[in-house]
Amino acid sequence: MAVITESTLIKTKTIGKRIFVYLVLISISIFMILPFFWVLITSFKPMEEVFHIPMIIFSRNMSLDNFKAIIDKGVLIKLWNTFFIAFTATALRLFFCSLAGYGFAKYRFPGREFLFSVLIATMIVPFAIVVVPLYIMMRDFRWIDTFMPLIIPGAASAFGIFFMRQYIRSIPDELLDAARIDGCSEFRIYARVILPVVTPGLISLGLIFFMQVWNDLMWPMIILKSPEKQTLPVMLSSLTGPAGMTIYNLQMAVSVVSIAPLIIIFLLFQKRFTAGITFGAVKG
């Protein structure tokens, strides 16, 4: 006769708990991944099979036709626009943020604390309050339908400066003093000493900026009017067919083009990306 000891009881109890934990994790993960799967299969389907009873998941009629159709609608130029805007905006922001972060972290100057609190306070100003007057300003600048409004006004971000300041603070002053004794100018110290050391931080922050600009909808939708200037999210917003019918299969093909590059970049730099996201929150 088997003797059920107390320890085996505890063991089965913990095994049960662990199975429960895995079930929770797996079901949440499925919910997270399901929409991606749905985007992908729909992007290969003809429209008749998108809404079909019984539901069609895989079929023989799957093809690359939707992708050919969106290439005809200029998806490649929109991919390039999205990339160009996101890349330029990110590069410029990284330059200004690291420069200002260096200024705040490594110099003592009159008004530093005050200027820094002003910087932090600007973070609570929501974009909604500027959007109308900024649009009018862009119109007066004749910047409507150009990439300038998406690159210039946000070229220095308060969050980014805060981020870089925290990062640069950890660099020992001796490193800078050594460069100064060698006769480096202050800007040269930034370019030759600071930048190489903070590259991991720049990558983290750059990934966050790149993703934000790439995915942005409202501001590009207001600014970019002509089809050859649009970004992928703006193209998605305009892909509705006659009489309000949504052409889901084409939309999903464009979605693949918009999402896939980000997923690839994310998977390549996952560690840097999550480091960037948590750095601001936990250290702040």
Place this chain on the structure above:
Amino acid sequence: MTTDTRVLTRMKRSWGEVKRKRWAYAFISPFYILFAIFSVYPIIFSIYLSFTEWKGMGPKVFVGLENYRRLLGDSVFWQSIRNGVILFFLYVPIMTLLALVLAVILNAKFVRFFQVFRTMIFIPYITTMIAAGFVFRMMMNMKYGFFNILLTSIGIPPVPWLENVWWARISLSLLVMWAWLGYNMVIMLAGLQTISKDLVEAATIDGANPVQAFFRITVPLMKPIILFCVILSTIGSFGLFSEVYSLTVGGRPMNATLTPIVYIWQQAFQHYKFSYASAVSYVYFAIIVVLTLLQLRYFGREE
């Protein structure tokens, strides 16, 4: 030395200090210049605008507080504020708690494939939101959507995901939770790694069960990080744009999912009521500031 000359020398000295540190000012100046041009000036301009009647062209007519008076009686605007509050209660408590629980689970030693789970839960965060909104809209279609076909196949009647006022809000909350759960979880994970595991272990040895240890030790220690997540989500629930634009076609049904930011966008860029939109954005900003302060006070109370 008289007081005047002393002040003068001090001023001279600090001016010399400013001159000596001109590099630092040069380095930080781009932010302040850009902020002055592209934020301060527009903000002031829009105060002026909110006291006028202007359709974006032609002369501006000064109307005093008329826009604000109209705003008080604008039921759609107050509906959008109410929607923001409702959305907040629909998803923020559940999402924050779930994110913390998931973080605690993933932080436990025994969980295998930690990286895989973390990646899968996090990846929606980087997705183009308008694309996500459209795919959810497709999957939530009343008749042909994946969710309802799944439900009817196990004998549950179809759910009017996007047709019914409350279901539409729940659906929007689901989309937002899908997108932001991983972000919150990753931040909580990082927070958990800063608190010592010994504390929880000590409590477990003292006879606390995991649930007690969670609420008595983990939650209090994580309070600053939870507060950070909650405040971000508050601002987020009023500022939902892509999600509403794609999932509920800008606030359907009957403005049940209209958020203040979508309303400002509609007033300004669909109806060209620039002055009115400016007034709306001011009131919206004031409400956001008050809510954030209230939360800071409420959460900070016990310290």
